Amino acid sequence: MSADTNGQPRIGVYVCHCGTNIAATVDVEAVAEYAAGLPGVTVSKTYKYMCSDPGQELIKEDILANQLDRVIVAACSPSLHEATFRRATAAGGINPYYFHMVSIRELDSWVHTDIVEATAKAKDLIRAAIHRVRFHKPLERARVNVNPAVMVVGGGIAGIHAALTLANAGKKVYLVEREPSIGGHMAQFDKTFPTLDCAACILTPKMTEVGQHPNITLWTMAEVDKVDGYVGNYQVTVRHKPRFIIEEACVGCMECIEVCVFRRGKTPDEFNLGLNMRKPVYIPFPQAVPQVVVIDQDACIEFRTGRCKKTCVEVCAERNAIDFTQTETFDTVEVGAIVVATGFKTFDPRRTPSYGYGVYPNVYTAMEIERLVNASGPTEGHVTLRDGRTPETVGIVHCVGSRDVNTNEHCSRVCCMYSLKLAHLVKEKTGAEIYNFYIDIRAPGKGMEEFYNRVAEEGVHFIRGKVADVYPEAGNTGRVVLQAEDTLLGRVRKIPVDMVVLATGLEAQADADEVRRTFNITCGGGGFFMERHPKLAPVSTFTDGIFLAGCCQGPKDIPDTVAQAGAAAAEALALVDKGFVEMEPNTAYVVTEECSGCKTCIPLCPYTAISRVDGKAYINPVLCKGCGTCVAACPSGSIRQNLFEDEEIYEEILGVLANA
Amino acid sequence: MDKPAAPATADGWEPKIVAFFCNWCTYLAADLAGTSRMKYAPNTRVIRVMCSGRVDPQFVLEALAHGADGVLIGGCHPGDCHYQSGNYKALRRFRLLKRMLLAFGIEDERVRLEWISAAEADKLRDVVNEMVAQVKALGPARLGTPPEDWAVGLEEEADEEVEGVTV
Numbered sequence: 001m002s003a004d005t006n007g008q009p010r011i012g013v014y015v016c017h018c019g020t021n022i023a024a025t026v027d028v029e030a031v032a033e034y035a036a037g038l039p040g041v042t043v044s045k046t047y048k049y050m051c052s053d054p055g056q057e058l059i060k061e062d063i064l065a066n067q068l069d070r071v072i073v074a075a076c077s078p079s080l081h082e083a084t085f086r087r088a089t090a091a092g093g094i095n096p097y098y099f100h101m102v103s104i105r106e107l108d109s110w111v112h113t114d115i116v117e118a119t120a121k122a123k124d125l126i127r128a129a130i131h132r133v134r135f136h137k138p139l140e141r142a143r144v145n146v147n148p149a150v151m152v153v154g155g156g157i158a159g160i161h162a163a164l165t166l167a168n169a170g171k172k173v174y175l176v177e178r179e180p181s182i183g184g185h186m187a188q189f190d191k192t193f194p195t196l197d198c199a200a201c202i203l204t205p206k207m208t209e210v211g212q213h214p215n216i217t218l219w220t221m222a223e224v225d226k227v228d229g230y231v232g233n234y235q236v237t238v239r240h241k242p243r244f245i246i247e248e249a250c251v252g253c254m255e256c257i258e259v260c261v262f263r264r265g266k267t268p269d270e271f272n273l274g275l276n277m278r279k280p281v282y283i284p285f286p287q288a289v290p291q292v293v294v295i296d297q298d299a300c301i302e303f304r305t306g307r308c309k310k311t312c313v314e315v316c317a318e319r320n321a322i323d324f325t326q327t328e329t330f331d332t333v334e335v336g337a338i339v340v341a342t343g344f345k346t347f348d349p350r351r352t353p354s355y356g357y358g359v360y361p362n363v364y365t366a367m368e369i370e371r372l373v374n375a376s377g378p379t380e381g382h383v384t385l386r387d388g389r390t391p392e393t394v395g396i397v398h399c400v401g402s403r404d405v406n407t408n409e410h411c412s413r414v415c416c417m418y419s420l421k422l423a424h425l426v427k428e429k430t431g432a433e434i435y436n437f438y439i440d441i442r443a444p445g446k447g448m449e450e451f452y453n454r455v456a457e458e459g460v461h462f463i464r465g466k467v468a469d470v471y472p473e474a475g476n477t478g479r480v481v482l483q484a485e486d487t488l489l490g491r492v493r494k495i496p497v498d499m500v501v502l503a504t505g506l507e508a509q510a511d512a513d514e515v516r517r518t519f520n521i522t523c524g525g526g527g528f529f530m531e532r533h534p535k536l537a538p539v540s541t542f543t544d545g546i547f548l549a550g551c552c553q554g555p556k557d558i559p560d561t562v563a564q565a566g567a568a569a570a571e572a573l574a575l576v577d578k579g580f581v582e583m584e585p586n587t588a589y590v591v592t593e594e595c596s597g598c599k600t601c602i603p604l605c606p607y608t609a610i611s612r613v614d615g616k617a618y619i620n621p622v623l624c625k626g627c628g629t630c631v632a633a634c635p636s637g638s639i640r641q642n643l644f645e646d647e648e649i650y651e652e653i654l655g656v657l658a659n660a
Numbered sequence: 661m662d663k664p665a666a667p668a669t670a671d672g673w674e675p676k677i678v679a680f681f682c683n684w685c686t687y688l689a690a691d692l693a694g695t696s697r698m699k700y701a702p703n704t705r706v707i708r709v710m711c712s713g714r715v716d717p718q719f720v721l722e723a724l725a726h727g728a729d730g731v732l733i734g735g736c737h738p739g740d741c742h743y744q745s746g747n748y749k750a751l752r753r754f755r756l757l758k759r760m761l762l763a764f765g766i767e768d769e770r771v772r773l774e775w776i777s778a779a780e781a782d783k784l785r786d787v788v789n790e791m792v793a794q795v796k797a798l799g800p801a802r803l804g805t806p807p808e809d810w811a812v813g814l815e816e817e818a819d820e821e822v823e824g825v826t827v
Contacts, residue, residue: 077691078708106694107706111785117674117702124705517739522685524779542684542742542778586710606744627743628714632753644709650722656678656705657726 009134012043012068013126014059016050016075018105025109027119031074034123038130042066050075056088063092070133074102074126080533095138097585097643102129128655135647141582142621146232147336148576151176153224153519154341156184157558158550158565160206162339165569167215171576174333175210176238177220181288182207184343188271188367190374192558193421194451200287200376207289220290225330227518230625231545232336232581242326244295249321252291256281256312256322267299269378272371276378281312286376295322337545337572340529341565342515344551347401347408347504355397355502356470360480361386363470363500366418373425383429383499387478391432391498395482396423397467398438402505410526412505413555416442419503420455426501427458435461435495437484445559463495464488470500506555519546528554539568544581547571586626586643590617594638601630601639675729675795677788679704680719682712684742686734688778693785700785701792704732711735712773713746717757720771724803730770730795732787737775747775769794770801 013035017023028046036044043062047055050073062068071089075081078101086096104122112118148171152163155177163175175182186192187207189199210216219238226237260279268274271285280299283291295303302308302324313322346367349357357363362385364372375381385391396419402412416438423434441462443452456462465484473479479496486493508527509515516523521541524530529552532540539547549568550561575581595616602610602617609623610630617639619630631641640646681687687708693700709715712735720731733754735747754773761771772791776784 077694079688079691103691103694103706106691108702110694110697111700112702113699114702121702121705128705128707520742522688522740522778530779542688604749606746625743627711627746628709629711629743629746629749632714632716633749641710641714644714646716649707649709649716649719652707653678653719653723653728654726656707657676657723657728 009040009070010042010066010068011040011070011072011130011133012059012062012066013041013045013130014050014055014071014073014075015044015046015104015122015126016055016073017046017048018075018109019048022075022105022109025112025115025118026104026122027115028122030119031104031122031126035126035130038127040070040130040134042068051081051084056084056091059085059088060092063089063094068092069094069098070136071099072102072126072129072133073099074104074122074129076105077103077107097139098133098136100129100133100136102126124656124659127658128652131651131655131658132648135645135651137642139585139642141585143580143582144232144622145580146576146578147234147334148172148579149174149333149335150337150339150572150576151224151234151236151333151335152339152341154184154343154550154552155179155182155210155218155220156341156343156550157186157203157206158343158552158561158568159184159339159341160203160210161562161565162341162549162569162572163216164206164209164213165566166339166573167213169569169573169577171215171573173213173216174236174238174335175216175218176222176224177218178223178241179284180220180243180292180294181284181290182210182218182220183285183287183289186558187285187287189370190377191421191425193417194447196421196424204287207287211289211291218290219331221294224515224518227338227520229334231543232575234335234338234545235332236335236338237330237332240329240331242297242328243292244297244300244322244324244326245293246321246323247290247292249319250292251319251321252283252293254283254293255315256293257283259311259315261301261309261311267296272378273365273368275368275371295324336576337547338519339547339549339565339568339572340515340519340521340541340552341549341568342509342512342552344506344555345509347412347507349400349502349504351407352400352404354469355400355467355500356480357502360470360472360500362391362478362480362498363502365502365504366415366422367504369422369426369501373422373429381429383426385478385499389498390430391426392430393433393435393479393495393497394423394426394430394499394501395435395437395467395495395497396501396503397470397482398436398503399466400502400504401507403439408505408507408526410505410555411442413442414557415503415505417448417451417557419501420452420460422501423460424455424458427460432498433461435463435482435497437463437465437467437482439464439466445557463493465493506551509552512552519543521546521548526554528552539564539571545572545575584626584643586641587621587624588619588626588628588631588639588641589621590619591638591640592616594636596636596638598635600633600635604629604633673800675703675792675800676727677704677730677732677791677795678723678728679706679732679734679788680709680712680715681706681734682714682736682742682747683708683710685736685740685778686712686774686776686784689734689776689780689784692778693781696781698781698785700788703792703795704788711741711743711746712750713741713743715750715753717753720757720761724766724770724801727801727803729798729801730772730791732791733773734776734784734787735773737777740777766801766803767798769798
């Protein structure tokens with residue numbers, strides 16, 4: 001069916017009630033009636049839910065019965081249902097781009113209270129659409145082939161799970177991790193709540209599988225430097241930091257660590273949060289993948305003086321895996337989709353000085369306790385104070401850097417449960433009296449409430465109150481006093497303890513802002529990456545082909561992280577497995593006869609899509625992403641943009657102002 | 661044209677502000693304001709463009725010439741443009757345009773360019789409310805209705821000029 005461009009268009013206008021979401025604030029009947037009287041409108045109706053099957057059917061039937069050639073739906077945001085109604089329009093037999101969507105919910109009924117004003121606004125917005133649609137043209141979506149490889153950024157449990165899922169589906173995966181080993185925070189945990197299974201026992205097999213998987217290229221000590229291209233065809237440049245070890249040659253025998261001229265470690269061990277010292281040549285932790293040592297440039301004598309005996313090189317002998325001359329290198333790979341799983345950082349409790357972290361030696365973070373209770377940790381699983389004594393009383397302070405307007409407003413979601421876990425483990429190992437100072441115990445999810453009850457029955461104490469102060473007990477006992485208002489008893493409690501555990505919250509990575517720019521995605525509240533839709537597109541981003549997994553999107557526990565990583569892998573798989581993507585046809589094009597060849601547009605294009613062919617501008621439709629910057633700049637008006645033609649926008653301006 | 665000052669309120673005039681929001685940041689902020697049920701002044705009429713770089717200064721002039729009392733352009737923060745640099749181009753054009761508008765006596769508050777990210781629904785609300793209040797204080801722009809006598813004598817003058825010029 002062709003558009004009747006000579007005479008009046010035949011427009012169908014549909015105003016959605018969205019239950020009462022719109023209808024309670026916008027007089028939808030009055031709006032439809034008003035639209036019916038505007039030139040070109042053939043049909044104007046309201047319907048309870050336009051996005052429902054009968055709603056879509058209504059559009060289809062009306063197109064056929066009334067020879068409609070333009071369709072307008074005034075409903076929610078186009079980001080939700082534009083695609084739905086384009087499909088319904090196409091189902092009626094006309095080009096889907098004869099459809100235009102008007103948001104009268106997010107932009108109107110949900111943000112205004114006055115019915116008269118909201119209704120007037122809805123009328124203006126629909127009038128603009130009626131003005132605009134007469135200039136709509138039939139458009140086709142171009143197909144672009146998709147590179148089947150996927151990049152996963154971040155090798156924590158989220159990245160590991162996403163990478164394995166994709167690799168097991170037969171896709172080539174590049175897993176990029178900036179630390180010397182994959183494993184992330186989970187590798188540092190001792191047990192996992194609520195089941196108390198050992199983190200290493202469940203994580204190590206997955207890490208090994210990543211290391212050995214024929215479809216996974218694992219790059220540790222590597223970071224994504226630059227992302228070019230577009231959905232289905234990203235070119236990612238990865239920067240490899242020097243490890244000073246030839247990965248392929250190193251067999252992980254660790255003899256070099258043994259013979260290092262440093263007889264004892266002098267550098268705080270990052271994996272154990274500085275609770276012990278490591279040598280300049282080290283392996284991050286026993287189960288590290290890859291099982292390859294790394295040399296710390298800042299600590300190594302050879303790098304500092306150039307006069308080391310290099311016993312490490314000697315012992316490595318013919319394997320010859322040590323290479324002090326390594327420098328940064330770069331790799332550029334082509335992938336169709338990217339899963340961003342860059343994780344979180346824990347809150348630095350020095351930012352709340354009243355808890356005395358870094359001042360009193362026996363105030364620890366929860367992560368430090370994780371390492372203390374771990375059999376392969378710095379104390380081989382013995383929970384001891386810094387002076388070697390075993391604590392008899394332990395206070396766990398909840399919500400450190402969470403649910404606090406001075407630090408982070410959000411609930412970090414995992415601290416209640418890991419505090420219970422640590423309470424259980426510390427009690428089991430030391431028999432200490434344990435006091436939990438909490439605001440609310442948040443134990444939603446499978447097995448969590450049961451775990452809370454279990455720990456409570458084990459005799460762990462719970463005091464409902466936020467700790468206000470931590471100070472040393474009088475009389476040089478080495479203990480500190482936790483002071484809090486017990487909101488259940490209604491009085492201030494002062495409890496002296498040997499050890500304080502700060503249940504620090506989860507925050508966005510310090511460089512989340514740079515990472516977000518690299519991948520052209522958005523940060524939401526608290527610096528966590530923003531998903532496309534909080535409910536219906538939780539792993540997608542606003543950039544097609546880039547997906548989110550794990551705590552980079554927001555605090556979550558391991559089961560949720562794994563579930564989300566699986567979802568991100570599935571979304572990426574759905575994209576690359578299909579083999580092609582259809583591009584939104586909002587590209588710019590040149591009306592060659594009108595182009596003066598002035599070249600104004602050429603340097604404006606961020607994608608170098610514009611070139612000069614025979615003295616005139618030419619826009620490569622594959623490279624053009626449809627921003628429209630060149631359109632706005634063209635002095636002769638000879639560059640146009642599909643879906644955002646000058647006429648269409650001018651008509652929208654006239655349309656919204658026709659009553660002004 | 662008949663003038664049922666819209667949106668109509670009890671005491672008559674309400675400013676009408678045409679807003680050009682980019683698809684990736686400010687339009688999404690407006691969506692977020694909606695889903696968060698924030699309340700703000702109902703005076704804006706949003707026209708969605710893919711990028712603030714698509715906003716031709718002519719759009720702003722056209723809106724003012726047809727009765728808009730203010731124009732708000734919303735784009736991604738510097739460095740955050742979905743298209744890398746469209747917002748910088750918007751900024752350059754905006755600066756030039758502002759110089760001209762100010763020379764024409766169009767008050768500074770009437771035309772604004774704001775960086776509002778997809779997460780900044782509260783900023784969107786505050787900017788709209790502030791702008792509506794400012795424009796309300798200024799009164800109608802009245803650019804859409806030139807005074808009856810604005811062109812009286814112009815043609816004669818123009819003719820005289822032309823006669824005086826030797827081509």
